Amino acid sequence: MKRRALLAAPALLPGAALAQGTQATRPVTITVPFPPGGSTDVTARILAERMAGPLGLPVQVENRPGAATVIGAEFVARSAADGHTVLIASGSTLTINPHIVRNIPYRDTDFAPVTLISTLPFAIVARPDGPASLEALMERARANPGSITYGTNGPSSFNNIAMLLVNEAFGVRMQDVTYRGDAAQVADFLGGRLDLLMVGGSTGLAQHRAGSGRILAWTGDRRMPGNEEVPLVADFRPGTVAQTYFALLVPARTPAAMIQRLNAAAVQAIRTDDFRTRLLAEGSFAIGSSPEECAAFMRVEGERWGALLRRMNITG
Numbered sequence: 001m002k003r004r005a006l007l008a009a010p011a012l013l014p015g016a017a018l019a020q021g022t023q024a025t026r027p028v029t030i031t032v033p034f035p036p037g038g039s040t041d042v043t044a045r046i047l048a049e050r051m052a053g054p055l056g057l058p059v060q061v062e063n064r065p066g067a068a069t070v071i072g073a074e075f076v077a078r079s080a081a082d083g084h085t086v087l088i089a090s091g092s093t094l095t096i097n098p099h100i101v102r103n104i105p106y107r108d109t110d111f112a113p114v115t116l117i118s119t120l121p122f123a124i125v126a127r128p129d130g131p132a133s134l135e136a137l138m139e140r141a142r143a144n145p146g147s148i149t150y151g152t153n154g155p156s157s158f159n160n161i162a163m164l165l166v167n168e169a170f171g172v173r174m175q176d177v178t179y180r181g182d183a184a185q186v187a188d189f190l191g192g193r194l195d196l197l198m199v200g201g202s203t204g205l206a207q208h209r210a211g212s213g214r215i216l217a218w219t220g221d222r223r224m225p226g227n228e229e230v231p232l233v234a235d236f237r238p239g240t241v242a243q244t245y246f247a248l249l250v251p252a253r254t255p256a257a258m259i260q261r262l263n264a265a266a267v268q269a270i271r272t273d274d275f276r277t278r279l280l281a282e283g284s285f286a287i288g289s290s291p292e293e294c295a296a297f298m299r300v301e302g303e304r305w306g307a308l309l310r311r312m313n314i315t316g
Helices: 003-008 039-055 067-077 091-100 134-143 158-170 182-190 201-210 256-270 273-281 291-312
Strands: 028-032 059-063 085-090 111-126 149-152 175-178 196-200 214-218 243-251
Touching (some): 039 059, 039 201, 039 256, 067 085, 067 091, 067 243, 091 291, 111 256, 134 158, 149 182, 158 196, 182 196, 182 201, 196 201, 201 214, 243 256, 243 291
Antiparallel strands (some): 085 243, 111 214
16 A cells, blocks of 8 residues: 555544444543643644544543653553543654664554544754755755754654654764753754754744744655745655654554544544644644554554664664
C-alpha cells in the first residue's frame, strides 16, 4: 500500500448497531503522555470536545507526562481493556522509543489502534537575520561544518532525528543543542543564541507569522496550506520526509466492537471542517483512518525509522 494512498483512503465507519455489551458506562479518558499545553495536549482536547457527542459519553483528558511518553503509554497498556482508557500516541511512542529505549516496559502488541488522527511535519526556522532560503542555509553549513546550531528536545528526540536525516541528505553537519521543551529553545532563538529551530508546525508558524523567524522548509510530504510558498525538503532531496503523527490507541484486548465505536466517534470528529481547520492552524494534517489503516501506517513508519536509527547508530 503506497503511503499517499494509505493516508487518503477513507475509514470504514461501523453501522449504528453495535453488539450487546459494548456500551461504555463511564467517561472515556484520553491519556496524554506529555504536559499540558503542547501540541499533543491541544489536539487531544480538541478531539475530546468533538468525540463526546457522537460517542454519547463524556470524554476527558488526563496528562501523564514523563520519560519521552513511556510513562503514559505504559499506564494505558496496563489499563483495563474496556475502551474507557485511550492513549493519544505521538510518533515517539511506538515509532522511535522501541528502537532506542532500553528495557522499554511496553511493546507494540500491547496496543490496538483506533485511528490515525493526524500527521505533523517539522519546520526548519531561521532568524530574520539568518539564511533566506534552504539552499543558502546548506551552503553556509557546508562552508562551516558544525557551526550552525539548532534546538532539539534531546539527542534521541524525533525532531533531532529528523534534522539528522536532513543533514545526511544534504551532506552537512549542524550542531544540536538540547532543551527541555519548545519554550526554552524559542527563548534562546529570539535572543540570538540559537541559529535555527527544528520544531513542530504550531511553534514554527507562530514565529513565522510574528516575523521573528522565517520557515525555510517543511519536512513533510505536502506543502502547508496558507504557507504554500515555503518549499519541502523533499523538493530538493526527493524522498527526504520526516513527520511525526498522532494516533489513538487502546489496550490490546479491547473488544473489537468497542474499538469500532471509538473509531466512529473519532473519525466523525476528525473529518469536520472545524477540526481540520484547527489542526491546520497548528501545522498538522487531519487524517481520520480505520483501525486497519492506522496499524499499517504505524508498521511502515516503525520499520522506516528503525532502519534509519540503526544506520545512524542512534541510541537512547
